[in-house]
Amino acid sequence: MARRRPLRRSGEKRHAVPYLARPPTAAVVSLDARAAALDELREGLARSPREIACKYLYDDRGSQLFEDITRLDEYFPTRTERGLLEQRGVEIVAAAGGAQVADVVELGSGAASKTVALLDAALQAGGRPRYVAVDISAHALQRTREILTAARPEVPVEPVLADYTRELHLPPKPEGSRRLALFLGGTIGNEEDAPAVRFLSRVRAHMEPLDFLLLGANLVTDPAAIHLAYNDPQGVTAEFNRNLLRNVNALAGSSFVPEDFDHHAPYVVEKRRIEMWLVARRALEIDLGSIGGKVRMRKGEGIRTEISRRFVRDDVLRIIDAAGFTPERWFESPDGRFGLALGKVRSSLRGF
Numbered sequence: 001m002a003r004r005r006p007l008r009r010s011g012e013k014r015h016a017v018p019y020l021a022r023p024p025t026a027a028v029v030s031l032d033a034r035a036a037a038l039d040e041l042r043e044g045l046a047r048s049p050r051e052i053a054c055k056y057l058y059d060d061r062g063s064q065l066f067e068d069i070t071r072l073d074e075y076f077p078t079r080t081e082r083g084l085l086e087q088r089g090v091e092i093v094a095a096a097g098g099a100q101v102a103d104v105v106e107l108g109s110g111a112a113s114k115t116v117a118l119l120d121a122a123l124q125a126g127g128r129p130r131y132v133a134v135d136i137s138a139h140a141l142q143r144t145r146e147i148l149t150a151a152r153p154e155v156p157v158e159p160v161l162a163d164y165t166r167e168l169h170l171p172p173k174p175e176g177s178r179r180l181a182l183f184l185g186g187t188i189g190n191e192e193d194a195p196a197v198r199f200l201s202r203v204r205a206h207m208e209p210l211d212f213l214l215l216g217a218n219l220v221t222d223p224a225a226i227h228l229a230y231n232d233p234q235g236v237t238a239e240f241n242r243n244l245l246r247n248v249n250a251l252a253g254s255s256f257v258p259e260d261f262d263h264h265a266p267y268v269v270e271k272r273r274i275e276m277w278l279v280a281r282r283a284l285e286i287d288l289g290s291i292g293g294k295v296r297m298r299k300g301e302g303i304r305t306e307i308s309r310r311f312v313r314d315d316v317l318r319i320i321d322a323a324g325f326t327p328e329r330w331f332e333s334p335d336g337r338f339g340l341a342l343g344k345v346r347s348s349l350r351g352f
């Protein structure tokens, strides 16, 4: 059993998450069996339009670049969600079981700096939460551990290096505890409804009645602000997008030259989503290495690398309901840009 350090007195305020110097570069780790990754890349690149799944954005450098993005003035979602968690964390944890919330599992934890507000709320409720961080990026997990260990040493951290779109193995729940699963950052918006529901249903399979899901979603707001968030003038998001090709080259030995592509990230109003593309600056012939074959691209042809949807409240509640969670509470940022849905595990699935 993990040894726990003494708890601080409840009510004591500790807002700041320490900023840690960049960690040394960790090895690029993906738990995807390489063959499965190559199949997935082959299949995506053969589609029309061509696609590369957004999980390939997150090698070591990609995870660091994403963390850099979250600190940009233009990128409001992280700030907005953090504010909401800080303002409503106590209510959220109380509604999810208060002191009984002893197993906080975050899917796609990233640097996890926002999650501290929820762990604090559980500590204040008199609980002794453990934090299970699931991420495809070893670098992100290393950052999670560093940030949380420095910020809240009394909370044990269990990293799980995994691709949550494939098989998910979680450590068993501590006996008698309630599990609170977190899927934050608006990452649910990377999927269309049907795969989002399938994914959350698989998460639910790791949960029991009285367990809860907290799902964060970007909400429909001013298109110009959304556009700017993905098109920062410093070019950090562009670099994050192009870096995906470096990751694919490292994985497959392909010959993409990131500088041959423009970052293009329009907000598509009728689909209520940002689409990130890499668009060929000239006619290209790319050797796909172990993916097999070559890709010929015309000047102006694109590869879609991410969708990031904006929702209205009822869309989000419908998705969690269809995945087997009864919507219990809805928390929205005062500017209406971000929402958190709290759903309780239901014993039956309703389907979609």
Ligand SMILES: C[S@@+](CC[C@H](N)C(=O)[O-])C[C@H]1O[C@@H](n2cnc3c(N)ncnc32)[C@H](O)[C@@H]1O
Pocket: 054, 055, 058, 063, 066, 070, 078, 107, 108, 109, 110, 111, 112, 114, 134, 135, 136, 137, 140, 162, 163, 164, 165, 184, 185, 186, 187
């Ligand atoms: C948009 S970031 C959000 C990070 C953090 N939750 C936040 O709210 O700031 C997505 C995170 O999910 C991870 N991720 C993306 N696809 C994944 C997958 N298929 N399996 C596990 N983790 C994944 C990435 O490495 C990254 O840390």
